[in-house]
Amino acid sequence: MTVTTLLPQPDTRTGRDRLEVLTALISAPSFDPLFRPDIIKVPPNHPVYRWNCLSADCDRSTMGHGDLCSSHEMLWRDHRDRGGTRAEFLRTAPSVGPGDGVEQRTCGICPERPARHLTLELCQYHEFRWYNHRGRRDGDADFDSWLLDQHPLPGFHSCRVQVCPEVADSPLGLCFRHERRYRRHGRPGGATLPSQWGTRYGRRGLVAPVSYEDEHAFERWCASAVAVLRPAQVNLRGLHPLLQAEIKWGMFAYTQKAHGRWELVT
Ligand SMILES: [Zn+2]
Ligand SMILES: [Zn+2]
Numbered sequence: 057m058t059v060t061t062l063l064p065q066p067d068t069r070t071g072r073d074r075l076e077v078l079t080a081l082i083s084a085p086s087f088d089p090l091f092r093p094d095i096i097k098v099p100p101n102h103p104v105y106r107w108n109c110l111s112a113d114c115d116r117s118t119m120g121h122g123d124l125c126s127s128h129e130m131l132w133r134d135h136r137d138r139g140g141t142r143a144e145f146l147r148t149a150p151s152v153g154p155g156d157g158v159e160q161r162t163c164g165i166c167p168e169r170p171a172r173h174l175t176l177e178l179c180q181y182h183e184f185r186w187y188n189h190r191g192r193r194d195g196d197a198d199f200d201s202w203l204l205d206q207h208p209l210p211g212f213h214s215c216r217v218q219v220c221p222e223v224a225d226s227p228l229g230l231c232f233r234h235e236r237r238y239r240r241h242g243r244p245g246g247a248t249l250p251s252q253w254g255t256r257y258g259r260r261g262l263v264a265p266v267s268y269e270d271e272h273a274f275e276r277w278c279a280s281a282v283a284v285l286r287p288a289q290v291n292l293r294g295l296h297p298l299l300q301a302e303i304k305w306g307m308f309a310y311t312q313k314a315h316g317r318w319e320l321v322t
């Protein structure tokens with residue numbers, strides 16, 4: 057969930073008092089520590105804020121108001137139309153592999169680089185090396201023995217978007233989704249990597265230099281860009297401290313009552 061709506065600020069004195077009260081409540085031992093950080097990570101199968109698909113072992117997020125991810129929803133409709141029951145479907149539904157939106161994953165070889173290929177858990181560089189290796193052997197290559205010969209490469213540090221907790225996907229300094237958004241916004245400040253940097257630098261394990269038309273404009277974009285949507289996460293970074301505390305307390309208080317689940321993806 058990304059919180060983008062700023063509530064009107066109460067007058068300073070009342071606001072300060074309320075922040076003090078909320079901070080004390082949030083620090084109390086009875087408060088669930090899950091809701092203390094500025095980035096709240098909700099585990100799968102949470103009794104109130106469940107975000108993951110109901111099908112066994114599926115770690116994709118649910119679609120709309122349903123209980124299933126989009127792939128299992130399609131499989132379920134098919135199963136139902138053939139006269140199958142819900143219980144039977146949930147017991148026997150096949151795995152549909154990892155989704156791309158739940159959380160950033162790390163390369164199984166480079167602990168500082170994000171995985172581009174989610175099933176193999178490989179960064180862009182190692183994905184290229186694996187396909188290249190497999191291609192040279194006409195598809196007859198053993199992944200596990202190839203893995204033993206690989207070495208980790210250094211990462212590209214944290215994403216430069218101030219509110220973003222993810223790691224950068226390239227020397228440009230942005231995570232995959234912010235890099236995509238940066239391009240969509242017309243590249244303010246003109247941060248650019250050399251042409252074909254992947255072939256000239258990335259595939260050889262070298263770090264490509266970044267050039268800017270106006271680095272301050274790029275930094276301003278990074279300071280104002282909003283967080284990427286992750287269904288298992290509530291990102292409160294960049295919000296007013298009182299609003300952060302209100303949301304933490306509100307989310308916790310909601311779990312203390314008897315009622316249905318709240319959807320994080322809105
Ligand atoms: Zn699913
Ligand atoms: Zn890697």
Ligand SMILES: [Zn+2]
Pocket residue numbers: 215216217220221222230231232233234284
């Ligand atoms: Zn980012």
